[in-house]
Amino acid sequence: MGHDTLPWHLPPGWPLILGALVLxxxxxxxxxxxxxxxxxxxxxxLDQFNSGTFGQVSLLGKTLVTARLDALSAPFAWLFGFAxxxxxxxxxxxxxxxEIAAGLxxxxxxxxxxxxxxxxTLFLYWELTALAxxxxxxxxxxxxxxxxxLRYLVIQVISGVLLMGxxxxxxxxxGSLAFDALPLGxxxxxxxxxxxxxxxxxxxxxxxxxxxxxxxxxxGTVFLSAFTTKLAIYTLARGFSGTEAxxxxxxxxxxxxxxxxxxxxxxxxxxxxGLINQLGFMIIMIGIGTPLALxxxxxxxxSHVLYSGLLFMALGAVxxxxxxxxxxxxxxxxxxxxxxxxxxxxxxxGMATPLFAGFAxxxxxxxxxxxxxxxxxxxxxxxxxxxxxxxxxxxxxxPAFLGPQRQHRKINDAPRAMRMAMLLSxxxxxxxxxxxxxxxxxxPYPVDYSLYTVAHVVEQLVLLTSATLIFALLMRWGIxxxxxxxxxxxxxxxxxxxSHWLAYQQRIxxxxxGLIRAIAAVGGIVSRRLRQDQGEESALxxxxxxxxxxxWVAIFLSxxxxxxxx
Numbered sequence: 001m002g003h004d005t006l007p008w009h010l011p012p013g014w015p016l017i018l019g020a021l022v023l024x025x026x027x028x029x030x031x032x033x034x035x036x037x038x039x040x041x042x043x044x045x046l047d048q049f050n051s052g053t054f055g056q057v058s059l060l061g062k063t064l065v066t067a068r069l070d071a072l073s074a075p076f077a078w079l080f081g082f083a084x085x086x087x088x089x090x091x092x093x094x095x096x097x098x099e100i101a102a103g104l105x106x107x108x109x110x111x112x113x114x115x116x117x118x119x120x121t122l123f124l125y126w127e128l129t130a131l132a133x134x135x136x137x138x139x140x141x142x143x144x145x146x147x148x149x150l151r152y153l154v155i156q157v158i159s160g161v162l163l164m165g166x167x168x169x170x171x172x173x174x175g176s177l178a179f180d181a182l183p184l185g186x187x188x189x190x191x192x193x194x195x196x197x198x199x200x201x202x203x204x205x206x207x208x209x210x211x212x213x214x215x216x217x218x219x220g221t222v223f224l225s226a227f228t229t230k231l232a233i234y235t236l237a238r239g240f241s242g243t244e245a246x247x248x249x250x251x252x253x254x255x256x257x258x259x260x261x262x263x264x265x266x267x268x269x270x271x272x273x274g275l276i277n278q279l280g281f282m283i284i285m286i287g288i289g290t291p292l293a294l295x296x297x298x299x300x301x302x303s304h305v306l307y308s309g310l311l312f313m314a315l316g317a318v319x320x321x322x323x324x325x326x327x328x329x330x331x332x333x334x335x336x337x338x339x340x341x342x343x344x345x346x347x348x349x350g351m352a353t354p355l356f357a358g359f360a361x362x363x364x365x366x367x368x369x370x371x372x373x374x375x376x377x378x379x380x381x382x383x384x385x386x387x388x389x390x391x392x393x394x395x396x397x398x399p400a401f402l403g404p405q406r407q408h409r410k411i412n413d414a415p416r417a418m419r420m421a422m423l424l425s426x427x428x429x430x431x432x433x434x435x436x437x438x439x440x441x442x443x444p445y446p447v448d449y450s451l452y453t454v455a456h457v458v459e460q461l462v463l464l465t466s467a468t469l470i471f472a473l474l475m476r477w478g479i480x481x482x483x484x485x486x487x488x489x490x491x492x493x494x495x496x497x498x499s500h501w502l503a504y505q506q507r508i509x510x511x512x513x514g515l516i517r518a519i520a521a522v523g524g525i526v527s528r529r530l531r532q533d534q535g536e537e538s539a540l541x542x543x544x545x546x547x548x549x550x551x552w553v554a555i556f557l558s559x560x561x562x563x564x565x566x
Contacts, residue, residue, distance in 0.1 A: 010045070011055055011067045011112055012042075012045065012046050012067055012114075012115045013042060013110070013112040013115070014042075014045075014112070015044075015045050015108070016038045016084055016107050017104070017108035019037065019038025019104050019108075020101040020103075020104035020105040021101070022034075023038070023100050023101065023104065024098075024100065024101040028095060031095045031097070031100060032092045032417075035089070035095060035100065036085060036092075038084075038088070038108075039081065039085035039088045039104075040085065042081050042084060042111065043081040046077055046078065046111075049069045051069055051074070052068075052070075053065045053067065053068045053117055054066070054069075055067045059120070062177045064177065065178070066115075067117070068115055068116070068117035069115060071445070072234070072237060072294075072298070073115055073234070075298050075301075076114045076230065076234045076298070076301070077111050077114050077115055080107060080110050080111045080114060080227060081107075082305075082428065083107065083223075083226040083227070083305050084104070084107035086309060086313075086424045086425050087103060087107065087222050087309075087421070088103070089417060089424060090219050090313055090417065090418055090422075091103060091219045093416075094219060094320075098135060099136060099217065099220060102132050102136045102220075103132075103136060103219065103220070105128070106223055107226075107227060109128040110129050110228070113125035113126055113231055114234055117178065117179060119163075119166075119170065120167070120177060122163070122235075123164050126159070126163055127156075127157075129228065130153065130160060133152075133156070133223075133224060133228060135149075136223060136224060137216055137220065148212055151208065151211065151212075152211070152212040156198075156199075156208075158198065159196075159198040162191050162192070163192065163195035163196075165191050166190075169188040169191060170182070170188035173187060174186075179239070181239060181241065182240065184243075192239060193239075193240060193243075196235045196239070197232075199231065199235075200229060200232035200279060200283065201232075201253070201279060202253070203249065203256060206253075206257075207489060209229070209275070210269060210272055210273070210276075210489055213225060213268070213272045214266060214272060214325075218313075218316025218319050219316065221316060222309055222312050222316060222421075225275060225305075225312050226305050226309055229279055230301050230304075233282050233283070233301050234301075237286050237298070241286055241294055242287070243286070243287055243289070244287055246286055249280075250279075250284035250287060251280065251377075253277065253279060253283065254280035254284075254380070254381075254384045255384075257274070257280070258384060258388065258391055261277065261392065265326050265328055266327075267318075267325040267330075267400060268315050268325045270391065270392060270395060270396070271308065271311055274308065274388060274391060274392030277384070278300065278308070281297075281300055281362075281365055281381065282297040282300055282304075283297075284369075284381070285300070285365060288368060290371060290372075291444075291445035292368045292445070292447070293368035293369075294444055294445060295440075295444055295445045296361065296365045296367070296368045297365075298443050299364050299440070300361040300362065300365055303350070303356075303360065303362075303432065306357055306428045306429045306432070310346065310422055310425040310426060311344060311348070311392070311396065313343070313425065314340050314343050314344040314396075314414075314422065315344075315396070316418070317413070317415075318330070321337065321412050321413070321414070322411050327395075327400060328406075329406055329407075330399065330403075330407070331400065331403040331405045331407070332402075332403065332404060332406070332407070333400055333407075334401040334402055335405075336407075336412075336413070338413065339413050339419050340422075341397075343419070343422040344396060344397060344401065346426050346429070347426075348389075348392075348393035348396065351388065351389055351393055352460065353464060354460060355433045356429050356430065357429045357430075357431075358429070358433070359460060360433055360439055360440075360451055363449070363456065364449060365381060366378065366381060366382060366385075367449060369381050385463070386464075386466065386467045387467075389464060389467045390467050390470065390471050394467070394471045395471075398475065436452075
């Protein structure tokens with residue numbers, strides 16, 4: 001560390017957390033002017049850390065590492081700091097007290113989780129990110145907002161319970177709290193993978209993102225899209241690199257979300273499907289686990305935060321001005337919102353076009369897939385690169401901005417603060433795309449890759465041109481897009497409980513509580529028998545006590561909260 005004063009000894013992310021507390025008490029006009037300062041201080045603070053571990057604390061004979069910056073955590077920490085800065089500038093257009101405090105605290109705790117060197121510190125930040133991000137969903141006193149926020153919080157709490165249960169088992173099995181690569185075949189392996197899988201939106205576990213992200217305010221969605229899922233990608237890369245089961249999981253994510261996103265009418269939900277789709281690319285790379293694949297996953301996380309954040313910002317401006325982001329209700333916005341259209345166009349190009357960051361990261365992904373000598377995997381990723389360009393790019397541009405005008409009132413362009421935030425993200429996309437070595441040199445492993453060869457650039461331009469022609473032909477022939485009123489997904493089931501079932505809720509809760517008490521009593525009998533037969537210090541007794549405790553905590557919280565809130 002470069003300074004000896006107290007503020008510089010705080011763990012990474014804390015300037016944002018403290019800034020959230022300070023700005024929450026400031027007058028509205030002053031809040032708007034001071035908003036970018038905590039993010040700038042967080043970046044300056046991060047710059048004072050060298051590689052290594054800091055803030056070691058002894059607790060019950062174990063060592064907690066509150067700050068660890070290494071080749072894997074540093075790129076994510078810097079990425080989150082940049083995302084916090086762009087989000088803070090975007091927030092200046094509507095500087096509401098709760099949203100500012102929640103957004104800054106969310107970004108700060110996410111950076112803290114990235115830099116956590118042990119499971120206890122990770123768990124604390126893990127839960128704090130859940131609480132802060134939930135507050136971004138509480139915009140008004142309306143019941144629907146509270147319902148979405150509560151369902152979101154339940155899912156995040158379940159993830160935290162699984163993380164704590166896995167950490168307890170891990171300590172019992174290894175004697176260490178350190179969060180590093182996890183050995184296969186241990187009892188903690190499944191627990192921790194499940195905890196990370198929820199936040200990484202694995203198949204059937206993604207409903208919370210599909211429901212919550214479009215329900216947030218324009219600025220809230222920008223923050224939500226940047227941190228939680230990328231934190232999960234980091235934890236998977238840290239703990240489960242080379243786990244081959246992740247490859248088919250990522251492939252399913254890619255295929256399913258592409259189909260759903262093509263059918264969706266709401267453009268913000270479409271972008272969430274696109275977000276999960278790109279997470280699938282990263283998860284496949286983590287499953288491959290080679291140095292190039294891990295570097296590709298990190299590079300794509302960086303570029304994805306930039307271009308998806310830019311697109312979410314553009315759609316947030318559309319929502320604020322037009323009152324909707326449904327394709328069936330939008331059209332001709334390019335004439336009324338030229339700045340927003342321009343930034344949306346740049347965000348679409350940022351996905352995979354030469355001179356943009358998405359091209360630099362997608363190329364690494366395809367190169368890493370090619371190294372596996374699995375032609376089907378490479379072909380899948382190549383085809384999906386075309387598909388996502390159509391689904392999350394061209395689908396946004398044409399119907400909403402270039403299609404027939406459907407609004408009959410004046411719509412204003414994005415305010416200055418939104419335009420400044422979109423400009424900052426665009427500059428990041430162009431800088432890392434035009435100077436890919438700046439991106440490659442911050443990745444976990446050295447990357448020796450020639451990006452701008454004539455053959456590669458021509459190949460990419462041919463692919464993108466083909467995608468555009470396919471989209472144009474489908475539109476011309478009237479085959480697509482044909483949006484449905486509702487695209488059924490996991491989040492639909494979360495809201496589908498008939499209202500008359502609520503009359504039986506207390507009875508169900510009482511029955512569940514009685515069942516848990518009965519099973520717990522049986523568990524107590526088994527535990528006492530084990531003590532008598534095996535002795536207090538036997539490994540079987542220790543693992544039974546630890547595993548049963550964590551299991552029942554997870555079952556009880558999950559079952560009770562699901563029944564109560566749903």
